[in-house]
Amino acid sequence: MIRTRKTEPLTWIVGHAPDRKSVPERFVPATVPGAVQLDMARAEGYPDYNRADNYRRMTWMEDRFFTYRAEFDAPGLGQDRQLWFVSKGIDYRYEIRLNDTLLLAREGMFAPVEIDLTPHLHPRNRLEILLFPVPKRAGMPDDRTQASASVKPAVGYGWDWHPRLVPLGIWDETGLQIRRRSHLREVDVVYTLDDDLSGADLRIESRGAECEECRGVWELFDDRGRCAARAEGAVGQPLAARLENPRLWWTHDHGEPVLYTSRYTLRDAAGCDLECVEERIGFRRIRLVMNEGAWSEPAGFPKTRSAAPAQVELNGRRIFAKGSNWVCPELFPGTVDAARYETLIGIAAETHFNMLRSWGGGIVNKDAFFECCDRRGIMVWQEFPLSCNCYPDDPEYLAVLEREAAAIIRRLRRHPSLAVWCGGNELFNNWSGMTDQSLPLRLLNALCYRLSPEIPFNATSPLNGMAHGHYLFRWQGKDVFRMMNGSRFTAYTEFGIPGISPREVLEGIIPAEELFPPRPGTAWEEHHAFGAWDGDPSTWLGLPTLARYFPPAETLDELIAQSSLLQGEGYKAVFEEARRQKPYCSMALNWCFDEPWPAAANNSLVAYPAVLKPAIAEVRRACRPLCASARFARFDWKEDETFEAEVWILNDVFARTGPFVVTVTLRAGRAEERILRWESPSVEPNRNTAGPTARFRLPAWDTDRFGVELSVEGHPEMNACYTLMYRRSPRKRRCTSMNVTE
Amino acid sequence: MIRTRKTEPLTWIVGHAPDRKSVPERFVPATVPGAVQLDMARAEGYPDYNRADNYRRMTWMEDRFFTYRAEFDAPGLGQDRQLWFVSKGIDYRYEIRLNDTLLLAREGMFAPVEIDLTPHLHPRNRLEILLFPVPKRAGMPDDRTQASASVKPAVGYGWDWHPRLVPLGIWDETGLQIRRRSHLREVDVVYTLDDDLSGADLRIESRGAECEECRGVWELFDDRGRCAARAEGAVGQPLAARLENPRLWWTHDHGEPVLYTSRYTLRDAAGCDLECVEERIGFRRIRLVMNEGAWSEPAGFPKTRSAAPAQVELNGRRIFAKGSNWVCPELFPGTVDAARYETLIGIAAETHFNMLRSWGGGIVNKDAFFECCDRRGIMVWQEFPLSCNCYPDDPEYLAVLEREAAAIIRRLRRHPSLAVWCGGNELFNNWSGMTDQSLPLRLLNALCYRLSPEIPFNATSPLNGMAHGHYLFRWQGKDVFRMMNGSRFTAYTEFGIPGISPREVLEGIIPAEELFPPRPGTAWEEHHAFGAWDGDPSTWLGLPTLARYFPPAETLDELIAQSSLLQGEGYKAVFEEARRQKPYCSMALNWCFDEPWPAAANNSLVAYPAVLKPAIAEVRRACRPLCASARFARFDWKEDETFEAEVWILNDVFARTGPFVVTVTLRAGRAEERILRWESPSVEPNRNTAGPTARFRLPAWDTDRFGVELSVEGHPEMNACYTLMYRRSPRKRRCTSMNVTE
Missing domain, CATH: 2.60.40.1930 (Macroglobulin (MG2) domain)
Incomplete structure (x- = not known):
């Protein structure tokens, strides 16, 4: 969404204290958006946290109270203007004060902040954001279970490819806005496509402009800038419009991801334009329908239900979803910018991927991610931030989840790339322990139903008929060829084959003297080459599996070649077998696409920050239409x-x-x-x-x-x-x- | 709920016309509650519709417009009183007029009607209810699919044990009430039990009394009439109370179904009691938790989700649910009264049943059903009126469903017997064609989450892990013993073995000359002995199966003995095998308990109206604790x-x-x-x-x-x-x- 208003950044400093009441003894410059850990590391001169075990230097910050501070002079506003503080994301629990007056106390990194500062302004002002320590569910060990009572991405608490490093801080665009008293808070454009997709009825609703004599003018421009539809009426009244023969939004492999531009202009009684809100719109109908053949199962009696639908139907066309699981490309999401998304999503498109599953262990991406997917014609399976935990039925947690999830839905539902809402990752498996009865998932279903009913909702992945795993080339005497040939699922929404990182990545993270041969207890282990997953000492480097197929590697390059061969042939086997199982099978999304820091070995196809592993060339071949x-x-x-x-x-x-x-x-x-x-x-x-x-x-x-x-x-x-x-x-x-x- | 106000019945007449505008040419006396078909049949002298094919005499009424009419004199009301028209149920689409003024136009038989008639009163008044014809989804054949776009129970459109006979009319308590201007509309008592069940926090909310100086007094009495808790405050303000050591509500087989009495009194400024609302309350915590062993499945990779939880946990105790599927005991629900419920539920309790699944093909029962289950300690699995159809995502249908479902939830959620909400019957199987993405089911989940979050919600039955069927003693070369021994499910929520009806029932419905031997094309077939189900000509009498085990019966009594033996031994086999599969299995509910008219043969245990079949004695044995x-x-x-x-x-x-x-x-x-x-x-x-x-x-x-x-x-x-x-x-x-x- 583009507004004519501009957000002016502030100059921030940050400091920390052991408790809520203490004032930090020292402040250091802060980069916003960013993370407090990065500011402190810079100030303290910590070495690169991506290398060896340097990230551990930041551990002490988990339990500190950080304070961001910015000072500014009150601008001249006049009668008709206000000064607002706005932020798209502050991570995680915080209080905002202006000149020592508490303006907001909140928990949650996704709901945006919009505060009218005008009534509290002095000539010189001090804005402070007090951050609470990393949320940790009481009584839990130092692992992901600490994230199980908050809407904080679980991945930061440690994962098999992610160090224990829990970001805190202002992580998305933040600053000051001067607004008219009468300004738009929100414009929603909702459309209903005709059954035959030959036209669309649009409803445009604006909120916030308290201006009785104003009018709203809405226009829709096609991708050549021509006005395709228009409506006008009193502000606050819904407008209705009709678009005949919309050019549909398609994934890049099935057509063109056509985008229109919607522009809503607030116009005063004299006919002067006060403000406008622009957004890209794509017209498409997305459904999850039953996989071919799934209705005829189960046979016989006693008979249980048929599988959950996993077949994407885009604009009436049943398309096979090929893609990958997206994880945040940085440990600190505050550092991710549009260019980073652009590079990675470009790689995904070149790999013939048409879907990314934005995995529930991580953050919900910034707007630029979705704008890029809209443009590149890639569908997004978007999960809420629940993963591999038993999130509780507690009213306190549910209240935070409701506010955060509603903000996420309102922000993302406008994107044509948004294909599936999903409650979170692997919640109906025993390592999580949630069920169809869990209130957090029932809440998410209810919210998505109310706010975004036209997008499918899955309570979790996998649902019945769908599957995750395996993540190894060989398991219990079977290689990935046998495992896959003997499987029959509607959708493979996770499967992994580990592969070593390219030499340039390894050299950046492992001291030269440890580079070869790889051994546990070295930087290899810190970077997930040994004992990373599920108690298996061989994950993710997989030396025993390499030894089964190859003679001992005598150089690092030889080892890299062996591991890359298995990863490439293994991934190709899974993608192609999943495709051969079409039409019963309709989806193949490998685990995982990218990685947030350089792993020594990982299931990823793209090593940090955007280094292609050899396997991705094989996947690209396997995914050719x-x-x-x-x-x-x-x-x-x-x-x-x-x-x-x-x-x-x-x-x-x-x-x-x-x-x-x-x-x-x-x-x-x-x-x-x-x-x-x-x-x-x-x-x-x-x-x-x-x-x-x-x-x-x-x-x-x-x-x-x-x-x-x-x-x-x-x-x-x-x-x-x-x-x-x-x-x-x-x-x-x-x-x-x-x-x-x- | 008992109020001190009384509903005064009216004297009704009813007539019909071919279209909406025409006035009926003739009116006949109407019984309210009842059904227009019964009134017309009485007036026309039709023979007993339960016998032979007499029910077909009523078919013509489906497409007529019926008008109920009642006349009455305005009562003296004074300044402080109002006259209300109230109805607990009018089936199905209707308009209500007083003296030709349209007061309400509505679709749906479950949402109650409450209309203040006062502003429209004349000295002499004519109240009219215009009923629209039976709702039929356009383009559908004359079967249950006609019910697929309305919240009308599908069973009336014809089922394998129910003739095509779709009730219409006023079907629950209806009449006039004189109310104070300031009167209570609703009192809700919600409690939260402590985790250890040792106490309960109560919140009492009243609505409707627009009386600023009034107070609300709430008292809770135990089953010996002693006041156990009390709260008082301004009307309209929620009251809070605490109950220590509540005596818990249990099913009859695990304890006592203890009921308390909640009384909310509206008291004026002078301390005079104006009105009170009383209801029974039971304190219990009900959950569906994972079945023992279900978390360890599936094994291996690729791995799908674990089963849906189907284990009832009542007050912390994992209890095995034994019971049956309840269907409306009359073709015309308007004729069912408390005594009828009492008799049938008494039989269920004596059969050691602790759960009844109130099946989604039929109505949601009247209050007396739930009051009786509360008292008898029987849990109710309550389905919404969706069954074996693909209910659409249309906004019109969703709007009706939302109002009807919300009314159902508000009415029933107070009952301790209410154990499970369920979206409807067999909706995730191919003969229905709905999926997890179907908006009606997402709406029901959302409504139950908002209005009744403490009660489990299942989208349908069966869910994954649960099963329905089989309904025959023998199928595809396997008898019921083999079918069940080879099955492994968490819950058998439907399974049937057909059995012939007792001689007294058969003699009441089949002309003497057709009684023996049974033949297709006779009253036997009208009453479901031949070709009733799934294209199988042998359902439900099952002559080929009898012939496999027995020599040809030479008398009706011999035939009855053969059929009853198979039904009794078959049912015993299923109930006992399901119990042997405990704890993985947690539920056994046979299809079905009762029947709405006398079937010649049926899966029922109790023939119409309440005649025990011999098989129920075997089931009783199989269900002994x-x-x-x-x-x-x-x-x-x-x-x-x-x-x-x-x-x-x-x-x-x-x-x-x-x-x-x-x-x-x-x-x-x-x-x-x-x-x-x-x-x-x-x-x-x-x-x-x-x-x-x-x-x-x-x-x-x-x-x-x-x-x-x-x-x-x-x-x-x-x-x-x-x-x-x-x-x-x-x-x-x-x-x-x-x-x-x-």
């Missing part, structure tokens, strides 16, 4: 076994295409075997085509891996390739290879 | 097979008991074989005890059935007995029995 694909029973093969590759053409495009000629070739060292030529039928719109299974008895090769190449004649952009592991059979190795390898 | 039980692999056995009986002691009592000595005896004709003696350990509170499996090779018996008796030494009240089928092996039969049977 139209491509060849092969299903394999497993990752590692042996001499004399009959290798099998089930050949597919994956198609998410809404056009008939083909026929194609696909050949399957194996490459092992210098050996090359063409094992199949398939003349496919033509490919139906938005339907995959299953082809034949190629079979080939694996000969004696002098290699530890082989490539499988699917070539599509005349369509190299559809080609696919895979790397699989190979082993000679021990007996044969003795007989035939002695001269060569031993 | 403490009893012996045996699990069988199937119903029918053969000579030479090794018969197996897994012996259990089922215990829902919260006390340690036993040890017991259980013997298992088989009886076949005069043969008697004691096949096991088990000395059980002592039985844990609220825990079943699994004993040994008795095995016995079945000898040559000259019988078609045998009995299995479990005797508990010194505790005959715990004994169990079963009847199973037996067949000689064909070869042996030839060799050894030729002389006897052939």
